[in-house]
Amino acid sequence: MSDIIKIARQAPKVVEGLLADMFAANAEDNRIALGGVYSGQQYIQLQLVATSNPADLLDDDGDEDDEEAAPLPAHNQLTTHWLAARAEFIAAGGEARGNRDIPRELLALGAVRSVYWLALGQGATTLAKEIGEWWQECAPLHGQGEVIK
Numbered sequence: 001m002s003d004i005i006k007i008a009r010q011a012p013k014v015v016e017g018l019l020a021d022m023f024a025a026n027a028e029d030n031r032i033a034l035g036g037v038y039s040g041q042q043y044i045q046l047q048l049v050a051t052s053n054p055a056d057l058l059d060d061d062g063d064e065d066d067e068e069a070a071p072l073p074a075h076n077q078l079t080t081h082w083l084a085a086r087a088e089f090i091a092a093g094g095e096a097r098g099n100r101d102i103p104r105e106l107l108a109l110g111a112v113r114s115v116y117w118l119a120l121g122q123g124a125t126t127l128a129k130e131i132g133e134w135w136q137e138c139a140p141l142h143g144q145g146e147v148i149k
Helices: 003-024 077-092 103-121 125-137
Strands: 031-040 042-050
Touching: 003 031, 003 103, 031 077, 077 103, 077 125
Parallel strands: none
Antiparallel strands: 031 042
C-alpha cells in the first residue's frame, strides 16, 4: 500500500482528534491545533484554526518586507526536527479523547528542548525564539515551566 493511501486513511482520525482537542481547550479566540500523519518517509502536518473573525487570519496589509512573518527555510534540518517534535507533542496529548500519553509527551518535549539548544548554538535565533514562544504558550499543558532549561 502506498504512503499516500496510508496517510489518507489516517488523516480523518487525526482531524477528528485535533477538533476535539481544539474545542475542549478553554481559549477565547484563535484556537490553533497542530497534528501530523506519518507513513514511511512521508509526513503531512495539519493545522486547524478556529476564530470568530476570519479576517484576522488574512495578511492583507501587503507588507511583504515584514521580517517577523518570513517563513523559516524549508531545507533547514533544525526546522524540520522542530516541526516533527511539536507535532509529536500535540499528537501525544489527546486529553480530550481520553488517551493522553505522558511518556510520549515528555519524549517530544525533550526533542523540542534539544532542537532549541541546537538552534541557539548554531545561531538560528529566529527558530530558537519561535520554539521559546511556543514553549511559553504551552506551559499550562506540559507543566515544565515557561522557560526552556
